[in-house]
Amino acid sequence: MGKSTKLPLAGAALTATLALAACGGDTGGLSAPDEDEQGGQSGTSASLATSWGPSDTDWYLYGAESMALIEESSALDITVQESAGSEENAIRMDAGEVDLGMIDVQGAETALGEHELAALYPISIVLWQLVVGADTDAETPADLDGLHWNAGPIGGGSTQITMDALEALGVTPDYYEAGLGDAVSAYAGRQIEGFSYRGAGVQATGAILEASSSRPINLINFADEDIATVQDQNPAIVPVDIPGGTYSDVPNDIQTLGYWGVIVAAAPELSEDVAYEVTAQFWENIDEVNERLPQTEGLTPEVAIDELLLPLHPGAARYYEEQGIDIPEDMIR
Secondary structure, three states: OOOOEEOOOOOOOOOOOOOOEOOOOOOOOOOOOEOOOOOOHHHOEEEEEEEOOOOOOHHHHHHHHHHHHHHHOOEEEEEEEOOOOHHHHHHHHHOOOOOEEEEEHHHHHHHHOOOOOEEEEEEEEEEEEEEEEHHHOOOOHHHHOOOEEEOOOOOOHHHHHHHHHHHHOOOOOEEEOOOHHHHHHHHHOOOOOEEEEEEEOOOOOHHHHHHHHHOOEEEOOOOHHHHHHHHHHOOOOEEEEEOOOOEOOEOOOEEEEEEEEEEEEEOOOOOHHHHHHHHHHHHHOHHHHHHHOHHHOOOOHHHHHHHOOOOEOHHHHHHHHHOOOOOOHHHEO
């Protein structure tokens, strides 16, 4: 097994003005572009509803930040809604309740089976932080067996993938199913022994800092053989290092699970022009995207095409082809 992926330590948790964000509510689905008086692709206009994750997670903040940037630089009117996560987003896109959303590809497959969603672009590499109380003395995945532990909320794509990874290792915690905020409260109140958080980058996460302030934490370390076993079940998994000192309770480097399969997706019925416009505005503003979303640093259209695990929307494919990237025909939905 090769060395773990080492990612640069990003800044503190993002702060964002979320005036754009609209929590809940069905604001549309598969909007067609309006005619623009000035013409030209940059004038494509439409009202879009997008769905991301629970409002207390980085994914929701990333959604609000990235969609705000795209809205600012285009004629699109975009709302950001919270959800349980990837599986719910996939179902809502498939049903035409929202136009775009953040999905974990495998989570979408779990939710929809032979789904018909299409990719626009990846959002980042993500990694798991498996938190456990320092007072449990748990250090490895095997130590989670039988512990009352939270893998995530029902409907979250990462929840099922986390459970599948532990099952591949023969580990079965006594699962507690709750959103991140409730899990942190349950951890502080000693109702559970820990919880899983999957997010972008290796920066300290606010929810884990909050948990550690009331009860010291440890992070579960995956040995090389653990990673190899999980990869047999899920080849997309890669090892990633969380640097020691990211949390004051955890002085040593921790090897954990990483994954490239989290993307911004749309239903194929979304207008080709709108899909093109969203994709184009993301990439044409990538420097500012990097400033707002540190986990996208180093991401290029070429990397995106190499890493995408879902076929492209025709509108997105048109943008990539305009950049001189050869797109195999079977990679277009």
